[in-house]
């Protein structure tokens with residue numbers, strides 16, 4: 077499989093910089109009474125992602141910081157995989173909360189510029205990185221919570237769907253869903269499987285065919301997200317839910333998670349290269365390229 081060396085090379089080339097080894101303002105440091113010693117917190121950062129691990133609770137916060145819209149570019153996906161792998165291999169880390177450092181947007185989904193006007197080789201490399209991100213996140217042993225603090229279409233929704241629990245800011249201006257059909261493209265089978273596992277077959281079928289994006293209150297109604305909170309309560313709520321999930325023995329929770337997700341993960345692993353070739357031949361069709369160009373034009377026009 078060509079996928080592994082390619083990603084491994086990108087990971088090896090990428091510098092992940094340690095930032096500090098003391099508490100930061102989002103976690104225990106913010107809640108600890110003054111004067112008490114603070115438990116250590118480790119932080120590391122690359123260009124597009126910031127991670128802070130509170131060693132006393134075993135909880136990491138991963139923040140997406142790739143303005144303007146946290147699109148999932150090849151670089152973003154590579155940095156995401158590196159950060160997740162570092163946490164997965166860190167015995168001090170048992171859970172991760174994902175949130176955005178960009179106001180109003182959790183993630184705008186796959187970076188459309190990576191799928192438009194590029195070479196076949198580039199499309200293949202990009203798609204392998206998308207697969208890798210999903211395999212690592214959906215298959216993670218850690219407790220994963222999406223703190224959805226903004227809109228989250230398509231690939232952004234997939235990130236949230238791949239977590240164990242989704243808490244969204246209650247703002248009806250923030251929307252979430254797999255809207256690929258609106259772009260004239262098709263969510264692949266493993267996006268669909270992940271969606272079905274969260275909302276059920278009927279809702280998934282209708283939503284995928286219509287490319288529906290749902291305002292937060294509607295998303296809650298059919299379980300696309302698990303709960304809504306005011307923005308200022310999001311972090312506190314995510315920490316409280318995390319504490320609930322971490323109260324169980326890891327091995328029991330991990331085996332249960334694996335039992336629920338294995339078939340879907342195995343399906344992509346078994347057909348990974350076929351899925352890459354399918355994506356490359358689909359996305360490089362002139363009609364699809366035209367749809368993507370028109371969609372990008374529409375996004376630009378909306379601004380003027």
Ligand SMILES: CC/C=C\CCC/C=C/C(=O)SCCNC(=O)CCNC(=O)[C@H](O)C(C)(C)COP(=O)(O)OP(=O)(O)OC[C@H]1O[C@@H](n2cnc3c(N)ncnc32)[C@H](O)[C@@H]1OP(=O)(O)O
Pocket residue numbers: 144145147181183184185186187188189227229230231232255256259261262263264354355358359372375376379
């Ligand atoms: C066989 C299988 C085949 C194919 C499978 C492919 C699966 C694809 C999955 C995907 O994820 S496709 C991407 C889907 N994403 C979207 O539809 C979201 C599009 N964006 C928006 O709706 C909005 O930008 C927004 C996220 C709601 C934010 O709106 P806002 O008004 O705040 O920002 P603005 O629209 O002005 O955007 C700023 C800037 O960013 C560019 N942009 C936005 N989204 C993307 C993106 N996904 N990729 C690349 N670039 C994106 C946008 O064009 C603007 O650029 P500009 O400043 O240069 O004009």
